[in-house]
Amino acid sequence: MGDTQTGRPRGRRREADLNDARLMQAAREVFAEQGWDAPVSEIARRAGIGMGSLYRRYPSKELLAQRMRIVGMEQLVTQARTALTEEPDPWAAFARFLRDALSAQGPGGPLLPLVGGRLPATDEIVAAAAQLRAVLDDLVAGAHRAGVLRADFTAADVPLLLEHLTARIPVTDERATALHLRYLDVILAGLRTPAADQPTTLQGPAPDWAELSELWNAPEG
Amino acid sequence: MGDTQTGRPRGRRREADLNDARLMQAAREVFAEQGWDAPVSEIARRAGIGMGSLYRRYPSKELLAQRMRIVGMEQLVTQARTALTEEPDPWAAFARFLRDALSAQGPGGPLLPLVGGRLPATDEIVAAAAQLRAVLDDLVAGAHRAGVLRADFTAADVPLLLEHLTARIPVTDERATALHLRYLDVILAGLRTPAADQPTTLQGPAPDWAELSELWNAPEG
DNA sequence: TTTTGAGCGGAGCGCTCCGCTCCGATATGT
DNA sequence: ACATATCGGAGCGGAGCGCTCCGCTCAAAA
CATH class of the missing domain: 1.10.10 (Arc Repressor Mutant, subunit A)
Known part of the structure; x- marks a missing residue:
């Protein structure tokens, strides 16, 4: 394919x-x-x-968007696999993936979600989403195992975080990407496991994949 | 008024x-x-x-939006002043303001920027924006003086951060606010001044008020 | 109680702007 | 030079918007 x-x-x-x-x-x-x-x-x-x-x-416009979405997801999967193989350190792999996701794919970043809700979940999209989810699980699990990523952060947080990080702001595309990377740095600092003498906990229950189905079109579960 | x-x-x-x-x-x-x-x-x-x-x-629709925007800004100013007077600790005041800003004003948070670009900058809006900027400066300067907020984070980052934190995601309004607060916690953890043995720096130049003028309609400088 | 008119709700007008089609112009292979 | 696959963009039909208009409601004056 x-x-x-x-x-x-x-x-x-x-x-x-x-x-x-x-x-x-x-x-x-x-x-x-x-x-x-x-x-x-x-x-x-x-x-x-x-x-x-x-x-x-x-x-049709819809088919064009579908194709674009699939290509975008496949690129994300590739980037994640590259990060996993090229970066031996789990934290470096995790950070590298997020940075690549934000900067590589044009100004809108991954932007899969945005258009996602309006498109029917074709088999091809569901398959791509499943692959992406699997590799995100790997990335997050690796960092968890190494003890460097705060335990209350889950793989399902990743797409939401990316969606938050790609807010559309009225500056040039280049500047927008730079600012997205800037705030990614803040978030990365906040995602390290907190020091024992300064523990912090994230509010609210973590998202689960099922509630992201509209944004994500992945098989639930 | x-x-x-x-x-x-x-x-x-x-x-x-x-x-x-x-x-x-x-x-x-x-x-x-x-x-x-x-x-x-x-x-x-x-x-x-x-x-x-x-x-x-x-x-007209435009005048309705203008009024809404002014009311929203005034609410933010009030929330910031409340945080400053009721929270003696500078960090607590800073964090409290951000949390209030995200949760108090309906599901869209402050959302000033969103509609901002399309609206002409009336005197009333410019005045409100100036007030808001002044109080944000207070909030950030206080936390900087106490040494708890990382030095490379500026007051001009605040509106952009809020804009990023109010990403529209396809879940119920209530759930969206909960998730926004969750990621605010990540960001707050990342905004504490890093430990001396694990220094991190934010990428790229900080935003300055001039480049936010379209999003903000404040007087430049 | 009757009168009155300021204030109300919502149907519909006019217009903008979109997805998509059609067809003359253009470039390629023989 | 001819035949044909592919290109670009003007224009069609219609959806959906901002806004207006007008018959109705109901608190207050007589």
């Missing part, structure tokens, strides 16, 4: 592939900035592509 | 006053949930008020 490499296409075929990549990028930017109500024409404009070509590739 | 007490109105006049209070509350809820594009009719519906009455009181 997701074979963007069909040998080495040339001519018109190659242009179509380029268009597709540009479309995904533009869609992510535009949806990140304006939300679901962003006009499709704005996506086409920013990708430098005509409406006709866009609608030949994706027969 | 803001004299809701005109003796003790009776009859039709009293109903109008009640309507006004309900309108402010409904407007805050609806704008918090749906953003600026929320239909005015939804605000009227939730307030239990006809469109006619709404538009007699506020001649």
Whole structure:
């Protein structure tokens, strides 16, 4: 699935592939900035592509968004796996993943949730969400086992935290990402297990996956 | 300004006053949930008020939002002053203010920024913003002087932090507030001055008031 | 009790702006 | 040079918005 490499296409075929990549990028930017109500024409404009070509590739706005969401989730999974293999220290892996998630995917960060609620949960999305959840569990469990991540923070907190960290603020995209990373640093400092002489506890029950289903479209449980 | 007490109105006049209070509350809820594009009719519906009455009181959607924003800012100023006088400990005052700001004003929290960018900066709003900024400076300066708040965190970070903390997530209003408070706890833990043996620094330059002008409509400088 | 009019609710007008389609122009392979 | 796959964007149909208009309600004056 997701074979963007069909040998080495040339001519018109190659242009179509380029268009597709540009479309995904533009869609992510535009949806990140304006939300679901962003006009499709704005996506086409920013990708430098005509409406006709866009609608030949994706027969509806919804299908375009679905594809974008799946690509985004797969990227997150890849980033998480990279962090797990390249960073031997569990805390470093955890922090690295969050930073990558915020900065790599355009200005809107992962933004899966945003559009998530309005889209039906296709099999493909559910599968991607399950994979993502599994790797988040790994990341969090590793840090817990090492005793560096506060025990009352769960893997289900991660998507919510990312959603909080990608608030849309009226500054340039670049500045917005910088500020998101700044507040991620505050949060990372707050997520270390507190010193024994200064214990703190997080208010309220942790989120559980079931209540995130709308934001997440994952299989519940 | 803001004299809701005109003796003790009776009859039709009293109903109008009640309507006004309900309108402010409904407007805050609806704008918090749906953003600026929320239909005015939804605000009227939730307030239990006809469109006619709404538009007699506020001649346009924009003026309604302006009023709501001013009321919200004044509430924040009051909460900050209360925190400063009732909590002798600077850290407690700082934390108390943030918690109050998130939980007191309906589900959307302060939400000043959200609608802020689209509204012209009237004198009244600029004045309210200036007052708010002054009291935020007090709060942060107090905690800095006591050495409990990390030095690289500034007063201008506060509105941005609040904006990040009020991310709209697809759960009930009550649950959303609970989760906001949960992540506020993480952030508060991360905002204490780090121990000398585990120093951490926040990435990137702190925001300054000028770049928040659109979100804030305060006088720059 | 009757009269009165300020204040109320909500149906609907006019308009903006969206998703999507259609088709002439353009580029590629033979 | 021809045939054809693919491109871009003007325009169509309709959804949904801000706001107005008007018949009704009901507290207060007579």
